[in-house]
Amino acid sequence: MSKVNNKVSVFAPASIGNVSVGFDVLGVAVKPVDGTLLGDVVSVEASERDELIVIGEFANKLPGEPKDNIVWHCLQLFNQALIARDLPVQTVTLTLEKKMPVGSGLGSSACSVVAALAALNAYYRDNYQVSFEQEAMLRMMGEMEAKISGSLHYDNVAPCYYGGMQLMVPDSEIITRQLPQFGDCFYVMAYPGIEVSTKAAREVLPEHYSRAELISFGQNLATFVDACHRHDKQQAFSVVRDIVAEPYRQHLLPGFEQACQYLNAQGCLAVGISGSGPTLFCVTDSEQQANEFANWLKENYLQTLTSGECEGFVHVCRVDEQGACQLAQ
CATH class of the missing domain: 3.30.230.10 (Ribosomal Protein S5; domain 2)
Known part of the structure; x- marks a missing residue:
């Protein structure tokens, strides 16, 4: 060659x-x-x-x-x-x-x-x-x-x-x-500017889960997959709930619980932790609402470092096909 x-x-x-x-x-x-x-x-x-x-x-x-x-x-x-x-x-x-x-x-x-x-x-x-x-x-x-x-x-x-x-x-x-996706949905991504390692986030998870938790996890995931294939947006996002990790990781994310309460009260389709955190994501099918959520998250979820700076950001996104x-x- x-x-x-x-x-x-x-x-x-x-x-x-x-x-x-x-x-x-x-x-x-x-x-x-x-x-x-x-x-x-x-x-x-x-x-x-x-x-x-x-x-x-x-x-x-x-x-x-x-x-x-x-x-x-x-x-x-x-x-x-x-x-x-x-x-x-x-x-x-x-x-x-x-x-x-x-x-x-x-x-x-x-x-x-x-x-x-x-x-x-x-x-x-x-x-x-x-x-x-x-x-x-x-x-x-x-x-x-x-x-x-x-x-x-x-x-x-x-x-x-x-x-x-x-x-x-x-x-x-x-x-x-x-999986088929919903082309009219926006994913608002808010990175607060602090670091959470994947290994550390995994260490807080329990070694065992109850039978009820396993049933709930399987049912939610199966329903989500089925709803995606049927293009049923409301049912798909209604079961986007974290049984496995979020209950044990949310204390690692300052302001996450309050942000979830606000976003859910405002009618977003789903809100959760992106990966192992600390980025929060929320989903809406309204561009106006996505921009409103983004502005609120900039003011209320990003963290100011001891230096007085903030390395966080918020982006309104779509699915990258x-x-x-x-x-x-």
Whole structure:
């Protein structure tokens, strides 16, 4: 193969893991209606040696050493996959533009993982006519995500990669199925500006759940899936309730309980914790109401740090049906 230097950049969007009703098995990709790139961008180009450059608004929140960055581990895994198929490995420079806050509950690590692996795959495809199929890529993404969270779950990487709302299925080949969504709905995402690690959020969960809780969880999730396929919006969002995690995590999120009470009283379709938090999401089918909720959350849910600054933000979003996408150079 002749060496070339056609740079490739891939954007991977934010996602809501769990979506309250589907702990570890349900996730949806989201994108701000104002065109903001809420997610990460990874670029790949030829170089004399492998290296990682980290830039972007939240770059200072990541480890300083490349070997401690998940994107560097993605490169090692991708190279191993190439070697396993007797394919030549090229030296590259990876540039991670970190646009997502760490520990936000918006699938920050999944964004980096998906953007990195998808960019590497696109780089090899465009320059060397070598690429892996989507299912193999998704399995690699799940493996990388597990390194960070401590357990294998696809509820962020699958929607981040494929787009839409994804339901994880117990099939190691298929992994996920896309659910029909409601095109008139808005997802208001409020990141308060504080960090909650996925591992810490998992540690507060109980080891065991009661039979009644298991029945309620299964019934709600089954009803949600059925309602999505029947396009019954009211019934779908009426069962978006978190039996598994929210009761045990809400104390980690200052102002969350009060925000839920207000938003529910104002008639939103659903409200919950995005992933492991601290981001809150709420759903409405009214654009005017979405903007009103966004303004209220800016005033009442974002947290001011001891420095007097606030790193939080609020975005009015729609479902991102595209998922990870290659950017024009």
